[in-house]
Amino acid sequence: MTRTTRSDAVAGPDLSHPEPRAGLPGLVLVVPALLFYGVFVLRPLAATVQYSFYDWDGIGVAAWVGVENYIRLLTDPELINPILNAFQLILYFSIIPVIFGVVAAAIIRRLGQSKMAFASRTVLFLPQVIPLVAAGIMWTWLMATDGLINQILNGLGLDFLSRAWLGDFDTALPAVGVIGAWVNVGLCMLLMLAGMTKIDPALYEAARLDGAGSIREFFSVTLPAIRPELGIAVIITVISALRSFDIIYISTQGGPGNSTLVPGLEIYYLAFFEREIGQASALAVALTILVLAVVLPLNRLSRMGSGS
Amino acid sequence: MTASAREIWLGRGILMFVMIITLVPFITLFVTALHEPGTYPSGLTLPDKYHWDNFVLAFQSADMGKMLVSSVLIELGVVPIALVISTLAGFALGHLKVPFRRTLLVVFVLGLTLPFEGIIVPLYFQIRDYGFLNTQWAIILPLIGLFMPFAVMWMSAHFMNMPQELTEAARVDGANTWQLFWRVHVPLSRPAIASLAILLFLWTWNQFLLAIVLVDDPTKRTMAGALGAFQGQWGTDVPLLCAGSLLILTPVLIVFLVFQRQFVAALLQGAVKG
Numbered sequence: 001m002t003r004t005t006r007s008d009a010v011a012g013p014d015l016s017h018p019e020p021r022a023g024l025p026g027l028v029l030v031v032p033a034l035l036f037y038g039v040f041v042l043r044p045l046a047a048t049v050q051y052s053f054y055d056w057d058g059i060g061v062a063a064w065v066g067v068e069n070y071i072r073l074l075t076d077p078e079l080i081n082p083i084l085n086a087f088q089l090i091l092y093f094s095i096i097p098v099i100f101g102v103v104a105a106a107i108i109r110r111l112g113q114s115k116m117a118f119a120s121r122t123v124l125f126l127p128q129v130i131p132l133v134a135a136g137i138m139w140t141w142l143m144a145t146d147g148l149i150n151q152i153l154n155g156l157g158l159d160f161l162s163r164a165w166l167g168d169f170d171t172a173l174p175a176v177g178v179i180g181a182w183v184n185v186g187l188c189m190l191l192m193l194a195g196m197t198k199i200d201p202a203l204y205e206a207a208r209l210d211g212a213g214s215i216r217e218f219f220s221v222t223l224p225a226i227r228p229e230l231g232i233a234v235i236i237t238v239i240s241a242l243r244s245f246d247i248i249y250i251s252t253q254g255g256p257g258n259s260t261l262v263p264g265l266e267i268y269y270l271a272f273f274e275r276e277i278g279q280a281s282a283l284a285v286a287l288t289i290l291v292l293a294v295v296l297p298l299n300r301l302s303r304m305g306s307g308s
Numbered sequence: 309m310t311a312s313a314r315e316i317w318l319g320r321g322i323l324m325f326v327m328i329i330t331l332v333p334f335i336t337l338f339v340t341a342l343h344e345p346g347t348y349p350s351g352l353t354l355p356d357k358y359h360w361d362n363f364v365l366a367f368q369s370a371d372m373g374k375m376l377v378s379s380v381l382i383e384l385g386v387v388p389i390a391l392v393i394s395t396l397a398g399f400a401l402g403h404l405k406v407p408f409r410r411t412l413l414v415v416f417v418l419g420l421t422l423p424f425e426g427i428i429v430p431l432y433f434q435i436r437d438y439g440f441l442n443t444q445w446a447i448i449l450p451l452i453g454l455f456m457p458f459a460v461m462w463m464s465a466h467f468m469n470m471p472q473e474l475t476e477a478a479r480v481d482g483a484n485t486w487q488l489f490w491r492v493h494v495p496l497s498r499p500a501i502a503s504l505a506i507l508l509f510l511w512t513w514n515q516f517l518l519a520i521v522l523v524d525d526p527t528k529r530t531m532a533g534a535l536g537a538f539q540g541q542w543g544t545d546v547p548l549l550c551a552g553s554l555l556i557l558t559p560v561l562i563v564f565l566v567f568q569r570q571f572v573a574a575l576l577q578g579a580v581k582g
Contacts, residue, residue: 026406026485033397034412040431040453041419043545047430058433062396104326116323121572122565123327127332128575129564130557131514131532137539137553138333141340141546142421148336151351186330187575194576214315216316243423245517250539264425264517272521280429288426295421 051281058277069282079283081258082266085173086242092177093184093241098233101188106218109196124186132183136250139179142164162257166252166262172260184240188233188259195229196222231302235295341550348546366552374527375534378444379513382530385448386512390455391505398463399489404468419457424517435522446522447530451515455508466500503574506567513560531556
């Protein structure tokens with residue numbers, strides 16, 4: 001291997017990586033990964049941006065239309081609606097599972113290494129392991145007119161509440177949200193538990209000596225300590241809400257009407273059914289930017305004050 | 309300091325409740341799968357007669373043997389290649405002082421949060437031009453690319469934490485970069501590579517969007533993609549749909565239960581790093 005002194009000079013004294021030897025030859029190792037990434041991710045990503053400035057049906061000649069697709073994106077209610085739906089889904093996919101996860105984990109933490117705590121790890125991970133499509137199929141059946149949920153409501157004498165949850169304009173979006181919450185709650189809880197097990201028990205003893213009750217202890221010891229895990233849980237679940245596709249494709253196909261239409265599904269319909277490649281691409285660009293715009297500040301927030 | 313008995317019972321109660329909520333959909337699916345085909349059983353009711361043959365029926369009528377072969381082919385195409393090239397890149401970016409290291413890491417990080425929907429439209433035309441539409445290649449090749457940001461970051465984070473003394477000792481013994489990688493670092497990195505393999509296996513098996521857009525024939529898709537096609541086919545035959553869904557779930561569940569410890573660790577770490 002050639003030992004380039006030049007690369008040392010360029011990189012400077014990087015104390016965290018004092019391995020000074022492999023120069024350009026080491027770069028060869030990156031090439032295969034970069035090739036796949038470039039051809040199948042970066043290239044189509046650039047093409048998405050390019051397509052978004054054209055009016056194209058996928059077959060004929062594409063016509064340059066400038067930012068027209070983006071203007072329609074901001075003015076056509078039919079295109080804004082999916083984005084608003086995705087934001088509403090954040091409540092169900094992210095906020096509810098995270099809050100529930102934190103509270104439940106704080107209580108469970110006291111169980112320590114019991115058998116039940118161990119069993120729960122297995123059970124609560126099941127929704128993370130199965131395909132989202134399967135989750136969609138299960139819940140479609142649970143929430144059907146003859147499904148278990150209505151059966152329970154009828155059994156409790158609450159017949160007036162029972163309905164086709166996924167087929168009703170008022171309940172379809174929350175119903176889809178419940179599926180997402182079911183998928184995410186276990187992950188959130190286990191992430192929080194992982195964060196809490198790292199807390200020094202001495203902190204709790206100190207809090208108790210100061211006369212703090214469970215609630216104060218939670219807010220002054222537990223919550224600050226799990227801030228990184230909290231940030232991660234919020235980021236993952238918010239992304240899962242914004243880019244939701246599988247669950248909705250299976251359970252409602254965006255209906256009834258457009259009440260559960262989300263950006264991912266709208267891109268799919270626009271590009272492959274309505275043949276509006278340009279418009280679909282503009283929405284794809286918007287979705288990509290939206291995810292970044294939400295993740296970057298959250299990421300910074302969760303790293304701040306985490307001590308690293 | 310011990311928690312009060314009341315708090316412990318509260319903890320148990322909550323845990324029990326969450327576990328029941330998590331399991332109920334699986335139980336309903338299972339019970340419904342045993343009802344008479346073509347019927348529309350209501351809610352969670354036990355069938356008069358247990359139709360275990362529904363599983364055989366679903367397996368045959370959905371051509372599930374072919375689907376299984378297709379999914380395995382896709383896994384074999386994606387996971388080993390993705391592992392090898394991301395380990396190489398991760399080693400170079402995490403442990404060696406290659407030029408443009410920082411820039412390259414940023415390029416990979418950029419793809420970390422990219423929604424697949426963001427590139428699916430041009431990807432369709434690109435795969436069509438390559439002549440791969442409706443073949444397993446249409447899923448394998450893009451999936452390797454799409455896994456690269458996570459896989460490379462994962463491996464380079466791992467190699468960053470490998471002690472430099474190790475490398476220096478190997479250098480003193482006269483090892484070149486390849487020997488350093490293959491003889492010293494890879495054997496010590498087995499746990500990190502194994503965790504990554506588990507995650508990639510799972511994400512490939514469950515991949516849905518690429519499958520439905522790029523491959524029309526359900527018998528050439530991933531399992532999740534094939535499951536999507538089921539619903540259209542058997543939307544009206546609920547017991548068979550449930551039986552088919554269970555059959556598709558079973559392989560992942562078995563792998564999960566066997567490698568449970570590694571799975572949970574990998575998924576939690578994957579969440580943290582992703």
